[in-house]
Amino acid sequence: MAVMEKNMYLESSINRGRNGRTGIVGNTVSVSFPPAYVFELTEPSQSSCLGLIGNQSSWPRGKVIGGNAGNKGWGYKDVLPYFMKSQDMRIPELMNSKYHGTGGYLSVEHFRSHSPIVDSFLEAAKEVGYDEVDINGQSQTGFTRSQGTLRDGLRCSTAKAFLRPIIDRPNLHISLNTHVLKIEIENGSATGVLISKLGPIPTLVRAEKEVVLSAGATNSPHLLMLSGIGPADKIRKAGVKITKHIPGVGQNLQDHIAMGGVTYLFDSPDESKPLGLGVVLPRVFSFDSFIHSIRSYNNDFYWPDVQLFMATAGDNDDDGLLNKRGVGISNEYYEQVFEPILYQDAFTIAPLLLWPHNRGYIDITSSDPYTSLKNVPNYFSDVSDVRTIVEGAKIEYAISQTVAMSKINTTIHNIPPPGCEGYAFLSDEYWECQARHYTMTIYHPVGTCKMGPVDDEYAVVDERLRVRGIKGLRVLL
Numbered sequence: 001m002a003v004m005e006k007n008m009y010l011e012s013s014i015n016r017g018r019n020g021r022t023g024i025v026g027n028t029v030s031v032s033f034p035p036a037y038v039f040e041l042t043e044p045s046q047s048s049c050l051g052l053i054g055n056q057s058s059w060p061r062g063k064v065i066g067g068n069a070g071n072k073g074w075g076y077k078d079v080l081p082y083f084m085k086s087q088d089m090r091i092p093e094l095m096n097s098k099y100h101g102t103g104g105y106l107s108v109e110h111f112r113s114h115s116p117i118v119d120s121f122l123e124a125a126k127e128v129g130y131d132e133v134d135i136n137g138q139s140q141t142g143f144t145r146s147q148g149t150l151r152d153g154l155r156c157s158t159a160k161a162f163l164r165p166i167i168d169r170p171n172l173h174i175s176l177n178t179h180v181l182k183i184e185i186e187n188g189s190a191t192g193v194l195i196s197k198l199g200p201i202p203t204l205v206r207a208e209k210e211v212v213l214s215a216g217a218t219n220s221p222h223l224l225m226l227s228g229i230g231p232a233d234k235i236r237k238a239g240v241k242i243t244k245h246i247p248g249v250g251q252n253l254q255d256h257i258a259m260g261g262v263t264y265l266f267d268s269p270d271e272s273k274p275l276g277l278g279v280v281l282p283r284v285f286s287f288d289s290f291i292h293s294i295r296s297y298n299n300d301f302y303w304p305d306v307q308l309f310m311a312t313a314g315d316n317d318d319d320g321l322l323n324k325r326g327v328g329i330s331n332e333y334y335e336q337v338f339e340p341i342l343y344q345d346a347f348t349i350a351p352l353l354l355w356p357h358n359r360g361y362i363d364i365t366s367s368d369p370y371t372s373l374k375n376v377p378n379y380f381s382d383v384s385d386v387r388t389i390v391e392g393a394k395i396e397y398a399i400s401q402t403v404a405m406s407k408i409n410t411t412i413h414n415i416p417p418p419g420c421e422g423y424a425f426l427s428d429e430y431w432e433c434q435a436r437h438y439t440m441t442i443y444h445p446v447g448t449c450k451m452g453p454v455d456d457e458y459a460v461v462d463e464r465l466r467v468r469g470i471k472g473l474r475v476l477l
Helices: 076-086 117-127 158-166 216-226 232-237 323-328 331-337 383-400 428-437
Strands: 002-004 008-010 037-041 058-062 087-089 106-110 142-145 173-175 178-186 189-197 203-206 211-213 257-259 263-265 289-294 306-311 346-353 361-363 374-376 439-441 473-475
Touching: 058 323, 076 087, 106 158, 117 142, 117 383, 178 216, 189 211, 211 216, 216 361, 257 383, 257 428, 306 383, 346 383, 383 428, 428 439
Parallel strands: 008 173, 087 106, 211 473
Antiparallel strands: 002 008, 002 211, 037 058, 142 289, 178 189, 189 203, 257 346, 257 439, 263 346, 289 306, 306 346, 361 374
16 A cells, blocks of 8 residues: 555555445454455465465455554654554553553454353463453553454454544545556655556556555565565566665564464353354354463563464364365365364464564565565474474463363364374474464564664664655555
8 A cells, every 4th residue: 555645545445334344353264355355375385384275374465445454762652652542442441541542543342242161261361370461551461351443343444443534535535446566766766656547557646745655564565676676686586677775675574473273172061052152153153262471481571472362263163164265274184183073162272473583585576566476484494483382382281271171171172183193192292293284374474674773784664664765755564
């Protein structure tokens, strides 16, 4: 999305109505299909995603307004006031918190309904020594019911929060079904953007002052490189004329990754029927989650390194209708692991890395703006990431063994993924194998247009988000 000084927003689609699926809570996977989303597949890996089709991770790239969400002025105390100003906290017990704001554009609520098993999660987490906290407050170590950017129970995207209230301003223009081809650079200054809108003939849109690029961790570096800004050798190889050599464009790719597929079976008590405690698609379609941030290896109380995402559903609950397709689970994996337990009451605990050490990169492959880029996340290329997620898995299993979870006869599903049969079940080697086979993105890629000081060779933008060496061009996201 290119944002210009005259407030022109260029996007491919916008969801303004009440019927669009992007307003449905818990519908992340089901909206990961065209036309609102397209898939960007990572490069095949030999160290992760081994249980996914082609050993590739599927990264949804939204084509909707609002996105997919050591430098001076960017410390926690510096940015907190702006987060508070933009927020409308609607959870009663947090409305007076010094870490939250009210009256802003972006509303935050608890989910309107939750599955009863969430209460079991809460009780179990207390048994293993973690308190209930506001993980968006002073300390992130602990557990909480999920807070969501919601308004009256429906998803509140940044477009809904910030653009809808000003949609009729005369100085704002939103261009739908528009593809940005490149940024126009003249004499070292960004002067506009070249776009394609419902036809083969490109149109040049001029900027009076600045071009502001906010296309995300994959598209922003791609557009810079299509415009000749980035690593000179890679840009030349793609057939693009060099405008400015900035080696850090597309580098430093980071993502929150999780180990998926760990499924726990349980018995819903008679008094909870016919719906039961969890979520099974033929019975009811709802969704709930519970977030638990823990320390697995580091000893700093304020810096948890693992987050446990507890979902009241499993991959077995929908016969592969949503999650299998969205994540890209191979037929062999699904048939071996999940088909034997189809539609049984289950929940999932997915440990995810909060501070990954691995670094990947985005590369341009062609001067054609419609050609896919090369996405290499390098998941689990750093052994410390493997060690951390294994410890997180062991803690999640300990939670499943508490008295609270025994009340509903919780047991871990013990059919191993294809390729992991040779490891002792629940050993460190087994958990590592599980993580390398069911490697799941949490959709938080960042870092490919790094901010940094002038002496950082790989810094793309300065502390004012200005692209180094190019006048009139900033990158927000």
